Amino acid sequence: MKFITKTGLKALVTGLIRDYKVYGTVKKDGFPAYGEITDAKQLVLLQTPTHLSAKGFVFPERETLLRFNMEDGSHKPVVEAADQVIIGLHACDIHAMLLMDRVFAYGAPDANYLARRAKTLVIGTDCMPDEHCFCQSIGTMHATEGFDLFLHQTKNGFAIDVGTKRGAAILRKYTKAVTAAASEIRNMEAFEKKRAGSFKTRLDAPAAALPAIYARSDASPVWDRIGSICYGCGSCNNVCPTCYCFDVRDEPAANLKQGERVRVWDACTLEEFALVAGGHNFRKPRGARLRHRFNRKFRYLTDVFNAPFCVGCGRCIRTCLVNINIAEVTNELIAEDAKRGIIDETVRTKKAER
Amino acid sequence: MTKTPQTVPATNTAPAPQQTGPASPYLPTEALVTRAAKLTEKERLFALALLNGQNPNHTQYPVAVESTRPSGIAPNAGSTLNYLPGQFYMVGLPGYGEAPFSVASPLGASEGLELCIRAVGNLTNAIHRVPKGGRLWIRGPFGTGFDAASMKGRDVVFIAGGIGIVPMRSLIKTIVGNPGYGRLSLIYGTKSPDDLLFSGEMTEWSKAGLRAFVTIDKPAKGWSGNVGVVTTLMAKLDIDPVRTTAVIIGPPVMYKFVIMNLRKAGMRDEDILVSLERRMKCGLGKCGHCQINGVYACQCGPVFKLSDLHGLPEAL
Known part of the structure; x- marks a missing residue:
């Protein structure tokens, strides 16, 4: 050192x-x-x-992926x-x-x-x-x-x-x-x-137990409750250090001759995120959108990358206008799950591995 | 020298752009429109060919999600126009953006890649204005496709609703007229007779052995055929559940009821295939828009076995 x-x-x-x-x-x-x-x-x-x-x-919240010319149709990749x-x-x-x-x-x-x-x-x-x-x-x-x-x-x-x-x-x-x-x-x-010794916020279950607990919590009343107060503003996604969902769109220059294809941050808690052309929205209720975001942090991406995608920074908690608290919600799900009385083998195995 | 600290990275101050590392997966391939035909008031069929034969820079990207549920079949390695029925392309026009479109032409089509595009927004309306001899820019093919060969020896039931007939056409034309398949049946439903797509071709498919049942949602002048949703015709299929593979492609509301009927007929979820539509921005398993619970439809789908959708309540 x-x-x-x-x-x-x-x-x-x-x-x-x-x-x-x-x-x-x-x-x-x-x-x-x-x-x-x-x-x-x-x-x-x-x-x-x-x-x-x-x-x-x-x-970056906005970055150029391609520059194109609308007259001759040429596209050039941009890596800045x-x-x-x-x-x-x-x-x-x-x-x-x-x-x-x-x-x-x-x-x-x-x-x-x-x-x-x-x-x-x-x-x-x-x-x-x-x-x-x-x-x-x-x-x-x-x-x-x-x-x-x-x-x-x-x-x-x-x-x-x-x-x-x-x-x-x-x-x-x-x-x-x-x-x-x-x-x-x-x-x-x-x-x-x-x-x-200074942590005031704690999760009541080991991180390794959370994917299974979240998997059993799709029907929890928690989602409707926090959905009913959520503004669907996307702030939690914006401040999150691991939220990376994005939109790709074209920005033509004012002369309508050149333009850029850009990538901008998007947010799964925004209403139009899962909307398709026919008008069907696959995650319209705000509670369903929050459930999706929280599951991405503790379950979906963990299933793929074998690591929690929430790093515990607390940014989404600090920024939320209606005080939706990912740690409190997770603890509620943990408490609900404890009542189910399921002995989680994955947790026991993971603990044994350590 | 004092500058106000900025809270966002100043991306415009980067030195001269330089190409390092992997090539951009967002760079599209230029395609020539060799045919552009009006099908209905809203739909046009485009045939595409690559301008310079195959694109030498084309890369087939690996499927990104390790925990992929085995479904359809994996993307075929190869060049830009080497697609499977059920796969899709990102199709774009500079200035208007890109969107995913299913392949409409069959495996190994001599007429090139066909896309049937409904004008519903900015991009699709702009694509409709592209004439024969014009150009579109494509990336792909993406996603899982249908394994037509695995359906040999089996009865196949195609159930299509609305614009779901477009990817279904790719599979039907791959199968119909080829030896080795059992009984082939199609149920196709649309809102009105004016929305019917490929009705001329359907006559040809019937001649080649496909039983085709067509229905419209509400009675219409001059329509003597069936009226009602697609499930009203399912009794006519007389399904042998052991030897049948069912393929369902349609609007979100359709799946649940069709599946209910297929299960009632004794079919197993392993023998039911669906193609699921989702919003997509990248095709690469990253942008997040197509996620069905934890599964990226652009990588693990759009073609899924119904049995692979268990545990994904957002799927249907």
Whole structure:
């Protein structure tokens, strides 16, 4: 484990700004957000999550896939990616990005995402849970991969996990890192211990049990109840670091000669998401749309990728206008399921494997 | 130098675009419209050929979802026009976007890829204005198709509602007139006589051995045939449940009732095939629009065995 002082971090960030587009956590109008860092002073390493996740840096809310000419019919693929550094991702955000990496590399590899990701350096930092964080219950509380550097704030500076050769190289190039002293590591461990005891939101079942519990909960009264208060606004999808559903549409230029085929974020909680041309909507009730979103987080994608797709960041809880709380809802489903009296073999097996 | 921090990535400041890594799966192939024929007030049939023979850049992408339910049969590896009945293409026009359309022509069609397109929105109305000699841009084929060979030796019952006759035509023309199949029957229902598609061809199919029953939803002037939903004709099929494969393609509301009748006739879910329509934006198992519970219809479907849909309450 390496160590740099606070001045050392300033040197690192200043150096990175010279050679890369640098984005990091800032306070924007008093709110925690990611923003471009043009001066090391702007970086504010936050202890709690930003409102929007970091997914937009690798999966922008609008990106060009093709440029076409409507007169001669030519189409040119567009893959835009710039070298960039993102500073301040927490463990949950890093886990989320690892999941996105798997999604976009899978099947037909997504040229646009993969090019951006390859040019992105990730510098993580430690955090302290707020009332809605529940990464501890999901198992995404610590990141062991998915970052180039990971900063642990200690009394005198930062103890650093070096995740990749690229991380080691920027550390060497821009700042003076030394081997972390035992006192710094103790300091970091004390922080982590405090952190582990600070979670106020917990899931009442192990993450491995959730796919089966969700599978038995399709008919739960919970869905109608939260559906009746949901606005169907899509905010939960927008702030989620692992929501990646998208729309593809054409944007002709004003001269109606050229144009772009663009990919924009879409949201399964919006009314038209599953609407087909004949007018049939396969998930019209808001409760059905929420059930779909929650199942994607805990069951559908878990069945494919063998990992929960909720990373416990709590963003959807903080942003929801009517206080729909994915952790509370999941705990309600867990409680309902306990009444069914089903002994879940998958959980017992998974526990035994550990 | 102080700039206001931005909360969104500045995508426009990227250096000169460069092509690294895999090719874009969104790049379509140019296709020439070799025939464009009006079928009804709303539907036109297009025949397509690739401009430069086969597209050398075409890649057959692997099915993306590991936990795929075995259904229909897997996409056939090969070139752009090497499709199976039941598969679909993303068809687009620059400036108007893309949408999924089922193949209307049979396996190995000499007349090229045929698509039957109903004008319901911006894109489809623009496609309707493309004349013979014009161009469309296609990606595909995507999804699972029908394995016509596996139906050899069996009776096949085709049940189509509305525009469901389009993908059904691909399968019917693959099967009818070929040796080795048992009794072949079609029930086809539409709203009105004006909506009937391929009625001329249906006469040919009948001559080649297909029993065709046609029905319309409500009585209409000049219509002497059956009136009522497709299930009203199912008794005429006289199904032998052991040796029959049933194929259902139609509007969402149709499936439940047809399946109820087929089960009543003693058919097993393993022998009932359905093709399910969903909204689709990518065809690659990513955009999320076609998801039926956890299953991407663009990858694991659109053709499913009914028995593979158990546990997917959103399917039917």
